[in-house]
Amino acid sequence: MRFITLAPQFDRIRVARWVGAAMLTLPLLTASPTRAEWSAANDEANRQRMMASMRDTAAANDRRNADASFQKGLAGGRSTTGGSGGTAPNSATPSTGAFAATPGAERGPQSVVASRTVFINIEETTPQMVARVTREAAEGKAQSQYNLGRLNYAGLGVARDDVAARRWFGAAATQGHPAASAQYGYLTMYGRGGPVDRDAARAALKIAAAGGDSYGQALYGMMLITDAVEKRTSDAPLPEAIGLLTRAADAGEAVAQATLGSVIYFYGTNGAEQDPAKAIHYLKLAAAQDHPMALQVLGEQYMVGGTVLEKDTAKGWALITKAADLGQSEAMRPLGLSLVQGSNGQAKDPARGLKYIRMAADQHYPAAMGDYAAILYEGALEPKDLARSVRYAREAADAGDGDAQVMMARFAYFGDGVPKDMTVAARYARLAADSGHAEGQHILGALYSGGEGVPKDMKEAVRWFRKSAAQGNADAIAALQEPESIAAARGM
Template sequence: MSDTASANDRRNADAAFQRGLAGGRSTTGGSGGTSAPNSSSPSASAFAATPGAERGPQSVVATRTVFIRIEETTPQMLARVTREAGEGKAESQYNLGRLNYAGLGVARDDVAARRWFGAAAAQGHPAASAQYGYLTMYGRGGPVDPAAARAALRTAAAGGDSYGQALYGMMLVNDAVETRTSDAPLPEAIDLLTRAADAGEVVAQAILGTVVYVFGTNGAKADPAKSIHYLKLAAAQDHPMALQILGEHYMVGGAAIEKDRAKGWALLTKAADLGQAGAMRPLGLSLIQGSNGQGKDPARGLKYIRMAVEQRHPAAMGDYAAILYEGALVPKDLAASVRYAREAAEAGDGDAQVMMVRFAYFGDGVAKDVNAAVRYARLAAEGGHSEGQRMLGALYQNGEGVPKDVKEAVRWFRKSAAQGNQQAATDLQDPENVAAARDM
């Protein structure tokens, strides 16, 4: 996903620069140049409660248009901006950072970009502070530096830079998540995110649409209409997560959005093609099964499942383990099936944990190991998987890998049956379990 995101960002950056050059414009200005925001907006950048996949600071190239004297060649412009940056001019330092980030006139160099953004940020340049904050937050062009990121983003937000407002608002929300204070009012963060989102910053739109107004965090009440509003704005900018979640909303409909399966699949497909593993899996399964309004297309469905597996999506790895075990869509490969099931199980996928119970209990593809079967059954059961609960109950009833404890077995059978597991309901009728249940 990181590689896909970086490639998309680089393509958008290159296109933005080429448009500027073709129109007699450059991305840098002279000492008297004028810089002003335009209507462009950042490229799709994934929001996560804990930031992970790389998304370049798109406002470096897409949210500013700067005019220069058209008689300058690119080498002349680069020489002038380099000279002015060395003289300490903040705007030229910022622009030289942009040139190094995008690789215009010079080889792309995130280290140099970070250095020049940092120099301009030290002079209080709002846009440079936003970019320096991004790079230090995610460890691009140098080590992760939370303190430097916080200071830079605070400066950018105070200076009115919308990208800085989006990132600083996100940082404040992340802080609340990490400290488990998401219920505490945080009006500054909500205000910054709202202002940034309304200014077109996609990361802020995504946070408001996928988190803040979905769950009602930091003093903002859950508001489906507002969530859908910001999801649509972010989806219009091809934000993969927003595309996925908005697509899911269309699939089921609700008070704030009409049910439209065709729109839903279109959005989910676009999200999947942009690298969103969470969209790849339902799309792939529906194509394989010919379900949820999708025509049956196993080959295409398998492609999406494999794409998600490449991103180590736990549930998709579990699906692929089952596909390899069944041998209908691909040649049966028990060793690979066990390998993917184990990785998915360790990552928390309940279905894969249940697969590993069977592999370990029966010695199918691995050495028989009842203790391992108990471990995976417990992981699945405690995670709420009904079949895992039934299996753990059976192990307790039979005293396999654990001391025999019929009452404990009955507890797990009851939890499983409450979720509709018919075999667990049948197990509860066993005379031994009926007798134990009377004393509970």
């Protein structure tokens, strides 16, 4: 079965190394960050971004309050050093100043404020602030609608509620509020607080980008790149998208930095030249902000090194581990497999490795679900559980994982955990074979050879055996030496 033959290598294309002064010319991966589905890591990063945004806005308003108090103190001849309250360094909860009726402009990624000590006059309690913002939002004030969306999204003063957040962001977005449009675009793009609505997301993000919101620019640029991937036009120049991403990245937006680093300049797509130095530059910026994908990709680069980065396995694993701990399933899998098998410089730690594989499987990452299905089947790391093995394998196979498709073909062929069904076996074998999986090609050839689940057709069998043999599959090579295969091959 799959597990005992798996090598915990990093994705062959994703970690293709930069040789000499240039990288290999590679196709855009379907697993690139622009194609990534919503994940808990993405969502938590955006919520933290929202909280940081509120902290920065609060700081700006606190400064205005302090300045106003200072001017008032000058006019009245009173001391201004004993304000009615202070904000603690590294406060996790923004002051009510974050929701003043007319806050200052918000720019950049709103990275977390390390510390701040200002004196403010607290005019509202949190419940009073929530009540006021709610009232003003109901009256149609766009800024208050945006603020109420932030309160609901971050769970400040109210229970966290993505449905309400989406509704209020959407209300402000219809009035052209750039920051609200960016958040509404994010929620509708990833189906948070409601169904996925790419048309609504595209319209909202376009407004946000045009309004100068850097997060909106990042997401809209990323969406344009995604559209190109889906239309298979990644080689066509997209100066608008690259321009938006560059402006957002240079303003500090991690998602833009990660996209430029792991897609645009990593591969040289959408009209950009492949540029290892730029790719690493942006990956480092995004990784410094704990962007999970950037941490993973940068870690992979350190694992093998090149002309831009000196190989540093320890640093590579540190970055990959951090990405995994932040919820990046693509980082969990190689880390987990390396720990289970004691490979790639990792000390053998099956229990810890299993934890990461299981975490990635629980996020419905197809390759990890296939790994976990094999673990459950083998019964070495966990007690054998055929029913769960089949369940994970089927979901992974239906999501496109070739190894899991081979597992399902075998399950159906032998009636192992599922009813014996040659038609089902042939269907999964064909899915794996069509994706280029060597064992899937061999199995499909064998089914054609025996007329099981498909009509007997030795020429078709030979065609699949040849494809599998070309990838070094020993069973396919042996099958081509069978007299029936030799006879069929003469007439081809």
